[in-house]
Amino acid sequence: MSDQPQFQLDGQPIPFQPGDTIMQAAHRAGVYIPHLCFHPQFRPHGSCRLCVVNMQGKTVSACTQPASIDLEVHSETTELRQSRLRLIQLLFAEGNHFCPSCETSGNCQLQALAYDLGMTHYHYDPFYPTRIPDGSHPELFIDRDRCIQCDLCGRASEQADHKAIYLLAGRGQHTHVAFRSDDGELGSTQAQAEDRASHVCPVGCILPKSGNYPDIAGARLYDQIPIHAQGNHRRDDGGTHDD
Amino acid sequence: MTTKKVRVATCSLAGCFGCHMSFLDMDEALIPLLDHIEFDRSPLTDIKTATRCDIGLIEGGLCNEENKEVLHQFREQCTYLVAVGACAINGGVPAMRNHLSVQACLEESYLDGLGVVDAQIPNDPELPALLPKVLPLQAEVAIDFFLPGCPPPAAAFLELVQAVLEQRAPNLDYASRRFD
Amino acid sequence: MAESPFEWLRAKSDFPEWDTDLAEQTLLNQHPAPFRPERALQSLVVLQQQFGQVSPPMQTWLASKSGVTVADLRSLVSFYQFLEPTPPPRYHLRFANNIIEQINGVNHLVEQARATLHDADCKVETTSCIGLSDHPIAALINGHPITRLNRSNINELCQLIRAGKSLQEWPRRWFAVDNTIHHPGPLTSYPYARGQGLALATQQGQQWVLNHMDASGLRGLGGAGFPTAVKWRLCAEQADPVKYITCNADEGEPGTFKDRFYLTVQTDQVIEGMAIAAVAVGASKGYLYLRGEYLYLVKHIEAVLQQWRERGQLGAGFDIELQLGAGAYVCGEESAMLESLAGKRGIPTSKPPFPGQKGLFGKPTVVNNVETLVAATYILQQGSSAFRLVGTEHSPGSRLHSVSGDCRRPGLYELPQGAPVQDLLALCGAEDAHCVQSGGPSGALLLRHQFQTPLDFESPGRGGSVMVFNRDRSLWDITRNFTRFFQHESCGFCTPCRAGTVAMNHLLDRYEQPTTARQKAQTRADMIELTQLMQHTSHCGLGKTAGLPVLNFLNQGAGHE
Numbered sequence: 001m002s003d004q005p006q007f008q009l010d011g012q013p014i015p016f017q018p019g020d021t022i023m024q025a026a027h028r029a030g031v032y033i034p035h036l037c038f039h040p041q042f043r044p045h046g047s048c049r050l051c052v053v054n055m056q057g058k059t060v061s062a063c064t065q066p067a068s069i070d071l072e073v074h075s076e077t078t079e080l081r082q083s084r085l086r087l088i089q090l091l092f093a094e095g096n097h098f099c100p101s102c103e104t105s106g107n108c109q110l111q112a113l114a115y116d117l118g119m120t121h122y123h124y125d126p127f128y129p130t131r132i133p134d135g136s137h138p139e140l141f142i143d144r145d146r147c148i149q150c151d152l153c154g155r156a157s158e159q160a161d162h163k164a165i166y167l168l169a170g171r172g173q174h175t176h177v178a179f180r181s182d183d184g185e186l187g188s189t190q191a192q193a194e195d196r197a198s199h200v201c202p203v204g205c206i207l208p209k210s211g212n213y214p215d216i217a218g219a220r221l222y223d224q225i226p227i228h229a230q231g232n233h234r235r236d237d238g239g240t241h242d243d
Numbered sequence: 244m245t246t247k248k249v250r251v252a253t254c255s256l257a258g259c260f261g262c263h264m265s266f267l268d269m270d271e272a273l274i275p276l277l278d279h280i281e282f283d284r285s286p287l288t289d290i291k292t293a294t295r296c297d298i299g300l301i302e303g304g305l306c307n308e309e310n311k312e313v314l315h316q317f318r319e320q321c322t323y324l325v326a327v328g329a330c331a332i333n334g335g336v337p338a339m340r341n342h343l344s345v346q347a348c349l350e351e352s353y354l355d356g357l358g359v360v361d362a363q364i365p366n367d368p369e370l371p372a373l374l375p376k377v378l379p380l381q382a383e384v385a386i387d388f389f390l391p392g393c394p395p396p397a398a399a400f401l402e403l404v405q406a407v408l409e410q411r412a413p414n415l416d417y418a419s420r421r422f423d
Numbered sequence: 424m425a426e427s428p429f430e431w432l433r434a435k436s437d438f439p440e441w442d443t444d445l446a447e448q449t450l451l452n453q454h455p456a457p458f459r460p461e462r463a464l465q466s467l468v469v470l471q472q473q474f475g476q477v478s479p480p481m482q483t484w485l486a487s488k489s490g491v492t493v494a495d496l497r498s499l500v501s502f503y504q505f506l507e508p509t510p511p512p513r514y515h516l517r518f519a520n521n522i523i524e525q526i527n528g529v530n531h532l533v534e535q536a537r538a539t540l541h542d543a544d545c546k547v548e549t550t551s552c553i554g555l556s557d558h559p560i561a562a563l564i565n566g567h568p569i570t571r572l573n574r575s576n577i578n579e580l581c582q583l584i585r586a587g588k589s590l591q592e593w594p595r596r597w598f599a600v601d602n603t604i605h606h607p608g609p610l611t612s613y614p615y616a617r618g619q620g621l622a623l624a625t626q627q628g629q630q631w632v633l634n635h636m637d638a639s640g641l642r643g644l645g646g647a648g649f650p651t652a653v654k655w656r657l658c659a660e661q662a663d664p665v666k667y668i669t670c671n672a673d674e675g676e677p678g679t680f681k682d683r684f685y686l687t688v689q690t691d692q693v694i695e696g697m698a699i700a701a702v703a704v705g706a707s708k709g710y711l712y713l714r715g716e717y718l719y720l721v722k723h724i725e726a727v728l729q730q731w732r733e734r735g736q737l738g739a740g741f742d743i744e745l746q747l748g749a750g751a752y753v754c755g756e757e758s759a760m761l762e763s764l765a766g767k768r769g770i771p772t773s774k775p776p777f778p779g780q781k782g783l784f785g786k787p788t789v790v791n792n793v794e795t796l797v798a799a800t801y802i803l804q805q806g807s808s809a810f811r812l813v814g815t816e817h818s819p820g821s822r823l824h825s826v827s828g829d830c831r832r833p834g835l836y837e838l839p840q841g842a843p844v845q846d847l848l849a850l851c852g853a854e855d856a857h858c859v860q861s862g863g864p865s866g867a868l869l870l871r872h873q874f875q876t877p878l879d880f881e882s883p884g885r886g887g888s889v890m891v892f893n894r895d896r897s898l899w900d901i902t903r904n905f906t907r908f909f910q911h912e913s914c915g916f917c918t919p920c921r922a923g924t925v926a927m928n929h930l931l932d933r934y935e936q937p938t939t940a941r942q943k944a945q946t947r948a949d950m951i952e953l954t955q956l957m958q959h960t961s962h963c964g965l966g967k968t969a970g971l972p973v974l975n976f977l978n979q980g981a982g983h984e
Contacts, residue, residue, distance in 0.1 A: 044773070046773045046962060047916050047917050047918065047962065048917075048918055049917050049918050049919055049960045049962070050918075052959070059959040059960060061773075064773040066775060083959060086952070086956050087918050087919060087956070087960060090918055090919065090922035090923060091918055091922065092333070093926065094921070094922040097333075097422075098329070098335065098338075098339065099329065099422035099423045100329055100335070100336070100393035100422070100423045101336065102423070105422065106423065111422055114422070115420050115421075115422075118420065119391075119420070120332075120388075120389040120390070120391050120415065121326065121332045121333075121381065121386075121389040121391065122332065122333055122379070123949075124922075124929065124930075125379075125382055125926070125933075126333050126334060126338070126379065127925060127929075128338065128341040128342070128376060130342045148918075149915065149916075149921070167495065168498070169497060169501045169502070169768075170498070170501045170502065170915065171501065171502045171503075171504075171751070171768075171913075171915050172910065172911065172912070172914065172915040172921060172924070173910070173913070173915065173922070173924075174915065175914075175915030175916075175921060178494055178497065178498055179494060180492045180494040180495070181493075181494065182493050184493075184494060184497065217423065224418075226417060384942075385939070385941050385942050385945060
């Protein structure tokens with residue numbers, strides 16, 4: 001233990017293994033750094049930027065920054081909390097997030113982080129983009145209004161399912177999740193409800209067509225316990241999602 | 244606490260009055276509160292025009308010209324203007340029409356929709372013109388506080404009023420920060 | 424035998440019908456193995472050029488030949504602006520909408536063209552800077568540059584389109600691109616002896632070249648100013664035997680056109696620079712990544728490359744392949760360019776690892792700007808001390824500045840590093856300049872009292888792109904133009920840039936509207952905060968700097984709205 005290299009995260013020593021990112025090491029040590037696109041089982045993406053931390057005068061994403069010895073990393077600062085709040089607000093403003101009617105409400109990691117960061121409103125003008133849903137699959141529904149372009153589905157589909165069904169397409173604000181089929185519809189792919197990719201979406205974009213709203217308000221994942229205290233989970237992952 | 248009663252105005256723009264219901268959900272907490280607050284314009288009083296107030300609670304977003312006018316009146320009259328609920332904060336369910344043109348919405352509702360009888364688009368000049376997009380309150384005026392939720396829980400209203408009475412910033416606890 | 428799709432001024436502006444044999448032949452003419460997955464983007468570019476579109480059936484065909492899925496091809500088409508899935512109009516007119524074009528009235532021309540051509544088989548669009556700000560107003564017609572458009576000749580142009588005249592029948596002078604150097608310097612006027620520097624490099628060997636470059640103090644002239652020797656050495660030190668040299672000719676920074684000059688006039692020096700870099704790091708393959716807007720330079724560059732091969736200076740140990748971008752500014756970011764070269768969407772990758780460690784196809788890669796490579800050639804032939812004769816201690820040498828806007832002689836000026844802005848303004852005839860945007864939209868806005876600022880890497884006014892504005896220009900219009908540009912060019916990968924550039928434009932909309940003092944102050948505070956958010960949390964340089972025009976405006980522009 002004492003031989004293992006360490007860095008400091010908010011003054012706390014975090015041991016790390018060679019090749020670790022700051023996020024991987026912190027995650028293993030049970031220290032929460034807010035994140036949405038990071039998942040310990042999949043390669044890092046670095047797109048949501050929620051995991052920004054300060055390190056030697058620079059702001060970097062913890063999920064892509066390699067850990068190194070004697071680093072002094074700061075995460076829970078007033079400035080970074082404010083930056084994360086604004087990033088979350090940008091994510092809300094750029095999509096169409098109607099929480100009251102969303103199947104994932106209460107179990108949504110975007111929403112849970114917003115709660116945790118004290119968000120009460122969007123701050124930015126909502127973009128109200130027009131995004132096309134996909135209902136072609138018999139068991140799955142795609143609501144792109146809620147997509148945050150994190151590519152977790154893409155990575156899970158490739159790394160866990162070995163199907164590589166999901167990908168990101170478009171540019172800029174028109175970036176969107178797409179599917180590897182000739183007609184571009186999910187229903188024409190080999191996607192199955194049991195796939196890992198069907199159960200990795202941190203928001204309510206990839207959903208089963210049935211069995212939604214199983215829990216009453218108050219009994220859902222993030223109704224009582226904030227995300228920083230229990231980590232990024234989904235209600236259908238048996239508590240293993242983020243471990 | 245201040246001795247003078249805090250004057251509160253409320254209204255619903257493009258909303259469903261659900262937030263008002265939730266306000267009333269304070270139940271017995273309302274009784275002692277009434278020693279400290281009084282209502283101005285509100286569906287609870289049936290006063291139609293707001294006068295000088297301490298708190299203005301607005302639920303619902305902006306979907307027509309009249310909404311904008313009422314909002315500006317509230318902004319002028321209220322020291323603290325509060326956007327109450329999902330619709331006031333981000334347009335909410337009414338904003339789901341923002342992908343469509345107003346004309347398309349009217350045609351679906353009044354001409355082509357299922358079960359429409361005597362199809363015609365209402366055109367009474369007294370009807371306020373619809374805005375091209377449903378907008379949150381913040382798009383039009385400065386907002387002092389936000390109570391998220393659909394509706395915000397009664398506790399959130401209570402905390403807001405208490406905070407104004409105690410002349411401090413409201414502090415919504417985890418359970419009161421709800422988007423649904 | 425299929426005609427090369429890059430033939431300058433093709434015989435007709437109509438495109439042939441989709442034909443798989445013709446497609447295959449065309450692709451094979453361009454590359455011996457066009458169906459390798461990493462060639463997907465290049466094949467789409469070639470097909471776009473040959474058939475005027477990359478329609479769904481064409482994508483399906485390419486997918487079946489290359490094994491790249493249709494969805495991946497679609498995602499490329501949806502990313503690169505110059506790839507069009509729909510049938511081409513007979514004429515595709517793309518006006519540059521850079522601020523220089525805007526102050527010269529491009530908006531009027533666009534309106535005029537749209538009104539006149541509304542029923543013609545012509546699509547009128549705008550696009551980001553096309554590297555012709557010294558000849559405003561510039562446009563691309565079916566990929567060919569047209570310069571010096573104005574309110575009178577636009578009518579003539581519209582009439583030609585209405586009459587269905589092929590581009591060959593259009594006045595030749597419209598297509599003239601002037602590459603005069605108004606003020607030459609060492610890099611643009613020395614007695615270049617082709618291949619001499621490369622011969623010396625080959626003879627002296629890797630370490631000598633690296634030390635020599637070190638001694639020169641050359642810093643990357645694409646904008647970032649990173650020491651070239653350090654970059655080369657990092658790549659040279661990697662154990663992987665396969666290494667690549669890439670030349671970044673994705674000159675997208677609005678107001679810049681120096682690469683257009685180098686690639687046209689000093690093409691040999693660019694190629695030689697790449698070959699020298701190859702010696703320095705031990706690479707056997709080089710790629711020249713040319714922006715799609717410079718399609719008209721392809722034929723010339725290919726011809727020069729062929730001469731090098733025929734002389735045996737390329738081909739044996741080291742060869743260079745030309746690849747094209749397709750309308751994406753972000754691909755000028757080095758890691759995005761490498762992604763694009765590998766046939767993917769131009770999304771910048773996380774650093775570390777740096778390209779020198781893990782770049783193109785995962786191999787150690789040098790990425791140098793066109794001008795840096797020209798400078799390397801100069802240093803090898805003339806010596807590092809000759810290079811250091813001008814410039815400053817920390818920014819040695821000289822560089823070409825692309826000057827555009829309100830001056831009598833817009834164009835190219837080579838000045839020593841560290842020369843003050845006012846010297847450049849005096850040379851180009853901009854006595855009544857009111858302000859200068861130096862280094863492109865993400866650079867510095869310098870007002871008159873700051874014109875003594877040196878143009879070098881240590882100062883805010885780095886130069887490169889120098890856009891000059893007189894007192895009549897609205898700083899507000901400039902800010903809006905730049906901010907819209909960044910929104911349009913954001914790759915969409917990370918939250919702060921993808922959503923932040925849009926939110927910034929919303930804030931500017933708000934700022935413009937009549938409102939209360941309280942809201943105005945709030946909007947101003949929001950803009951400053953968003954700029955800082957983007958600066959600190961964005962994934963790459965585009966997002967980090969996309970808010971700077973607004974900050975420049977708020978700091979410098981008050982009262983000049």
